[in-house]
Amino acid sequence: MKRYLLILLTGLIIFGSVFFASAQEIELNFLGWSYGVETVRDNIAKFEAKYPNIKVNFTDVSWFDYHDIAVARFLGNTSTDVMYGSDHWLQEWAAAGWLVPLEDYFTKFVEYKKESAPYAIEGMTYNNKLYGLPYYADMVVFLYNKEMIKKAGFENPPKNLSELIEQAKVMKEKGICEYPLALCIGKQEGQSIEIFTSIVYSFKNGNMFDEKLNPLFQKDSGVYEALKFLYDAKNTYKILDPASLIWGEIDLVKSFGAGNHAFTFINKYNLAELNNPGVSKLAGQFSIALFPGETRSCVGFVRFYCMTKMGVNRGKDVVDAIGKFINYFGGKVDGQYNVVRRWSLEKGLGFAQLPLYNDPEVISAINQWGNVEVEEEQAKFARAKQGMTPFYGTWDIFMREQINKALLKDVSIEDALSASTKYWNELKKKYGM
Amino acid sequence: MKDIFLSLEVLFRPRGIRRRDVSLVIMKKKIGNMTGYIMILPVVAIISVFTIYPLFYAIKTSLYEILLARPFLRPYVGYGNYLEVIKSYYFFKSLLNSLVYAAMCVFMVTVVGLGVSLLLNCRYKITNVLRIIIVVPWAIPFVVSGVMWKWIFNSSYGAFNGLLYSLGITDAYVSWLGHPLYAKICLAIAHAWKEIPFAAILFLAVLQTIPRELYDAVRVDGGTSWMAFKYVTLPLIKPVLLVVVIWETVIGFTMFDLVYVMTGGGPGDSTSLISWYTYAETFKFLNLGKGAALSILLALIVLAMIIIYLKVIRVEQVY
């Protein structure tokens, strides 16, 4: 009798623990874009190994469609618990109630603010609350081809935009390249507004909007000068590759990496790819310099992990799991920003977590393809985008069109900018801001 | 299903069916009526439910200002959305773009389609083979056609650029999809690639019904092939020509798939067709009211175009 009882008890315990364990398994639905999928999958595997009762389903979609796909998922209530976000959509999605502030659920995340670059924190904050932890933060920097500059007879890269035009003209004359300057300002490319804003910031008093969110697009503004610079580069001096108007980031980087251009403004991590001898034929020829202009300023942006209202609605267990996930990927585990560090070492992704600049491995890894000193100095001048509002995304698309049209000579620069101003003000009124 | 019909039928079948008398005829007519209604019921029901209700929903939505990023305020604005759409920066420009694009498609499809059908009408071994493979592009979705042609027109590595370069026609790669006019032409080519077989087969069917004697008559009178074409072929294919023109106009005007895949509306807004903005208003600008208003306007415009065309056909037929 006693033996039977013992067996029964053991059986119950085993059954119970299996049931209990499996009942505790939580599935998280993670949405991201398709960059570096192998690395993301590997990180997830390591995360799942550390927390065996959490399973992560990773769905990756195109970066170009990410906004629309995310919106469709919000509207259709397709289960998404944690996802990538970007500073230029935060206001829109937070105002619509689709994202929730991390502060409200994980108070210890506020500690991370002290160690992060200011432009990144600004980009993840809405209504004074922190909505995410950084996936990566980067700047739109100035990259140039060292060989081409030498061939043109110059020692140093240009320090401002007029010097850039001069150097480009010489290169064109000498036949070194057809279009010394190339950018990715295609209509589909989300970074195009960031690149444009960087050029605006490079002018003294260059601002897109003032504190009251009024657009500053009048005749002598930084915005006007920036658009005029692009217009001249394309039409007057013909140093800007016309294909820039339909290129996304990858098209630009491929062309730049093939040695077709001398100058570009693009996010910094691409330099790691360009100078990687394993993948690039012209590795070592590319370098970073401070953004040309009077202010040497540029745009800093942040992409981050955020939590959705849908995830919260699933209950406390899920929220806990999400907290663990976001902390593992964007925060410190055992005192180290492991995942962020890995992105930096392996792919050269920029980071907002400042302590990493003191990490010797990180420093030497960056110096292999880039220049830590230049990077750190540029970070001092990096500014977040202005005008972050729920309707920035809507206006952004219109502005991209206007910029392209002005460059195509469809409309004059003045008309493009006044149309953009009008549209911004209409939206502002609609949203009661 | 058959059993349901049979059992229903039993309810209505009159007795003594072999006797033919007036009451039987009337009964049969009533059966005919009832059977007819039952038979068309599935189609009518499905169509009504899934078109009438969404239409009313769309009209209702278009009367309110609904911004997804401002969820707590949905004021009634009556025709406000419609006014905004018509006065918007994109309305007339995209209408124009859509018309230009539709015109390009119609031109390419009818002219080349007619040419191909004339070719297919010749009796050679090679044209028989051609007849077999000509159906292939028609079966390929616009999305796939767009992806293929986008790759072919790629500004850095595309086959089209490669072809021109290898043949020495150009000495550098051109960004076809980056130029406002060429982008439209590239879209039209991708469109025409899929639609030309359709037109060619229709034209061929008509061509094959034209009796040879008519051509012989022209030749006997000393006419050239061109005159045969002008005075015999053209008049006889006019009805089909009009059908193809109407069909291509509507398809070209409301094209969405190709734009989404090939150009995303760019460069600038040169390929942003009107249906692209209907999508964009809802999913990019998150303005549901305007999106609904625009789709209603689009439906009205297409309806107007078709009515105009039908009137033209009627005139032709009378003539």
Add this chain to the structure above:
Amino acid sequence: MLTLMHKKHWQKLIVYILSIVVFIFVLGPLVWIFLSSLQGEADLFVVPPNWIPKKITLDNYHYVFTGKIPESYEVKGLIRSRISQEARYIVPTIINSFIIAIFVMLINLAAASLAAYAFSRIKFKGKMPLYIYILTSRLLPAMAIAIPFYFIVNSLNLLDTKFSIISVHCVYTLPFSTWFLTLYFGEIPKDTEDAALVDGCNHYQAFWYVLLPIALPGLSAACAFSFVFSYSDFLFPLLMTQTLKSKTMSVLISSLSNNPDVSYALISVCVVLAVIPLLFIGFFFRNYIIKGMTIIIK
């Protein structure tokens, strides 16, 4: 003055040249895509392109079917490895598209043939107005009802189901099938069924036993049309599908083409896989399709 023989030779030459041009135009893109799918991404990015592939690899197909990330440099790509998981979804989405298209085809077959029989054979009150009503519903541009449809389906919690897509596809195929089959049945003489009706059959039996067997070619054409429409449709699945539960091939292909992290070689693989059913139908049903189109013009 050219002799008749010379003229005939010239004619033949021109016809052959033009035919070859048409051949290249029609089949060229498909062949090009097929060749692209067999190469590594790095091999595709050469100027001018390799008209005949230098190195053929099945690694891309391997990745799509098994998820094994290609190791070789040629396949992994130039600058950043453009291997997205999205490409692996092509097979489930093709299956989804196929299932949806089959259902649409069957519903069309049943409902439209029944209605076409009624319209072409039976006199009943209100026939003309109903016929016109059915036809004009086809004239509605898809975009006009797509977005309201999306919200209605959403409120019914039927988003992301195959059912909603099948329903809306039926709306767009039924008018055409009905019209087409009505014309087609109209060509078939009524005498055949009249004999059966006199012998005591009702309309349903006449329809099922007499008309259908004769009308098989037309029905096959209607099946082919509705299948191809449903399989190729893009707008409705774009709005109404989210996950692999119901995502269709066309949505995935467009998503891949817009994804900067998918190499063109992978896209080509997905395109090749996606068009196989269509090529199959196009080839085997071409006679019915062509005959069907000729009926329309009469």
